[in-house]
Amino acid sequence: MTSSATDAEIMIVGAGLSGLACAYLLAETGRSVLVVEAREEPGGRIRSVFDDTTGHYLADLGPTWVWPAYQPVVRRWIDRLGLELFSQFTNGNAVLDYGPDAAPDVRFLPAQDGNMRLKGGPQALIDQLIAGLPEGTLLTGSPVKSVSVTRQGMDVSVSGDDEKTFRCEHLIVALPPRIAERTIEWRPGLPPSLTAAMSQTPTWMAPHAKVVALFERPFWRDNGLSGRIASQAGPIVEGHDHSSPEGSPAALFGFIGWPHTLRAEAGSHLKVHVRDQLHRCFGPACLEPRSIHVEDWATDRYVTSPRDLAEPMSHPETGPDILRSPHAEGRLWFTGAETATRSPGLIEGALDAAERTAGQLSALGRSSLSDDRSVPASPQVSKSGIR
Numbered sequence: 096m097t098s099s100a101t102d103a104e105i106m107i108v109g110a111g112l113s114g115l116a117c118a119y120l121l122a123e124t125g126r127s128v129l130v131v132e133a134r135e136e137p138g139g140r141i142r143s144v145f146d147d148t149t150g151h152y153l154a155d156l157g158p159t160w161v162w163p164a165y166q167p168v169v170r171r172w173i174d175r176l177g178l179e180l181f182s183q184f185t186n187g188n189a190v191l192d193y194g195p196d197a198a199p200d201v202r203f204l205p206a207q208d209g210n211m212r213l214k215g216g217p218q219a220l221i222d223q224l225i226a227g228l229p230e231g232t233l234l235t236g237s238p239v240k241s242v243s244v245t246r247q248g249m250d251v252s253v254s255g256d257d258e259k260t261f262r263c264e265h266l267i268v269a270l271p272p273r274i275a276e277r278t279i280e281w282r283p284g285l286p287p288s289l290t291a292a293m294s295q296t297p298t299w300m301a302p303h304a305k306v307v308a309l310f311e312r313p314f315w316r317d318n319g320l321s322g323r324i325a326s327q328a329g330p331i332v333e334g335h336d337h338s339s340p341e342g343s344p345a346a347l348f349g350f351i352g353w354p355h356t357l358r359a360e361a362g363s364h365l366k367v368h369v370r371d372q373l374h375r376c377f378g379p380a381c382l383e384p385r386s387i388h389v390e391d392w393a394t395d396r397y398v399t400s401p402r403d404l405a406e407p408m409s410h411p412e413t414g415p416d417i418l419r420s421p422h423a424e425g426r427l428w429f430t431g432a433e434t435a436t437r438s439p440g441l442i443e444g445a446l447d448a449a450e451r452t453a454g455q456l457s458a459l460g461r462s463s464l465s466d467d468r469s470v471p472a473s474p475q476v477s478k479s480g481i482r
Contacts, residue, residue, distance in 0.1 A: 103129035105456065106251055106263035108239050108279075111139020112217070112442065113431045114269030115224040116172070116449035122228055124457055129261065130228075131253055133238035133397055137225060140300055140398060143218040144307055144388050154307040154337055154346050155216045156390035157300065158442050164209040166443040168450065176223040179214040183207070184313075184336040187321040190376040194328030199376055204323060214340065217442060241280035242266060244423045267428045267452055271298040272418060273400040275429070285422070292417050294402065296433050299411050299440030301403035304351035304358055304391040306331065306369050308384045313338045313345040315377045322347055324376055329353050330361075330368050334376075344385075347373065355393035355404055365389060411440045419451065425459060428452050 105121055107114045110132035118128045130137075144154040163170040163180060173180065185206035192199045213219050225233065237253040244250075249266045253259055268275045272293035276285070284290075313336065315322050322336030324347075332352030338345040349369070351358060358365055366387045373381035393399050411433050418434045421427065430452040435444035 102262045103127050104263065105129075105265045105267065106131065106249070106261060107267045107269055108251070108275070109139065109269035109431070110134075110137035110233060110235065111269060111431070111445065112141055112220060112224075113445035113449045114139070114267070115221060115228075116446055117267055117269060117430055117453045118232060119224045119227050120449060120453035121456065122232065126457075128228075128232055129263070130233045131237045131239060131251070131261075132233065132235045135236045137233060137235060138218070138221045140392070141217045141221055142390060143216055144309070152215050152218050153309060153344050154348065154388070155218075156305050156307060156388060158217055159212060159337070159348070160207075160210040161213065161442055162209045163211060166438060166441075168437060168447045169443045172220070172446050173213070176220065176227075178219050178223065180211045181214060181340045183210045183212055184316075184338065185321050185323070187316065187319045189321055189323035189325055192324055192326035192328060192331075192372060192376050194326075195371070195375065201320070204325065206321075206323075220442075239279055241282060242427075243282040244426065249423070249426055265426050265428065265456060267430055267456070269430045269449075271301075271398060271400075271431060272296040272414070272429065272433055273298055273402060274397060277400055289417050289422065292415050293429075296414050296418065297406060297409055297411050298398060298400065298403050299432060300392050301399040302355055302393050302406075302408050304353075304355070304389060304393065305348065306351055306366075306390075307337060307346055307348045307388045308369065308373060308381070309386050309388075310345040310347075310380070310384055311343070313342050314380045315347075316342075318378075320377065324349060324372075326352070326372070329372070330358075330365060331372055347377075351389070351391075355391070358391055358393070413439055419448075421455070428456065 104127035189204040237255040276293035324334030331349030334349035337348035432444035437447040438444040
């Protein structure tokens with residue numbers, strides 16, 4: 096997808112959920128917005144399995160659950176975009192897997208309270224947000240190389256098929272903070288306090304891997320099983336039924352508990368280990384799945400930094416206010432799930448951050464680069480960089 100625009104009032108780096116929701120909100124107010132995305136496809140950490148023939152959504156390789164009873168921001172967006180929910184299938188017993196040398200145990204385990212799924216998966220959020228953007232808003236396959244603060248505004252250099260520099264009044268960075276800090280050249284440099292906050296903020300899902308196995312039908316339900324797996328042996332340490340509301344396509348999904356080094360060592364044989372585990376948990380029908388899909392987020396350079404792999408897996412806590420404050424005299428903003436004050440890292444966090452940033456920027460009102468009353472002609476720059 097290409098854009099004919101060379102300048103925009105507001106530019107957003109990153110076409111994940113937060114970046115697209117922020118663009119959607121700003122475009123609704125009539126603001127000129129351009130979203131640039133490094134990957135060829137938008138969505139960020141929302142990643143789906145599609146049918147090779149029909150192109151229809153089949154399953155999730157990124158986040159899959161929402162908790163609308165406890166997440167008012169999610170509930171608001173579901174209503175706003177006209178999306179539908181259905182309950183996570185939990186009927187029946189779970190399988191406790193102790194590894195290849197012991198028989199699994201079948202017993203009841205309490206389910207999570209209120210976890211639900213979207214028809215069409217979180218992919219439906221991405222599709223609806225893009226459908227609501229003006230034509231030419233989204234530019235994919237364009238990694239941002241550098242950001243320069245000049246007397247005229249923000250110059251954003253992107254690479255791809257055509258290396259190009261865009262000028263904007265306001266720049267919103269909707270990337271994981273660690274990725275934005277280490278992959279973009281900032282001219283002048285960001286203040287040390289901001290750089291430290293960005294580098295210290297873990298990226299949710301970065302060390303994780305997820306697997307989905309597709310089947311013709313949810314045969315485990317015939318045996319009174321919920322599709323849930325609990326295991327300390329792995330590779331799946333937590334698994335669930337991932338079938339559509341109608342049961343077809345049928346699927347099981349799981350979180351791979353093996354560390355990224357062991358996953359890398361297993362390579363293509365990881366799918367064999369997954370199939371063998373499903374076989375011992377659910378029987379011979381698992382030996383011939385339609386397909387098995389693995390998404391190892393630890394290998395995604397647009398999500399995971401070396402620091403994420405060097406630290407224990409953890410859910411991001413609410414980060415410092417500096418991540419939610421404007422910089423470069425109100426021209427530079429950061430958004431994204433990790434910057435949220437509500438459910439940081441989750442789907443709700445991404446939407447919450449988008450609402451916050453779009454609201455703050457909208458409160459400034461329309462401005463012009465030549466209007467000294469609202470945007471300074473020359474942003475303050477100290478020896479330590481952008482303020």
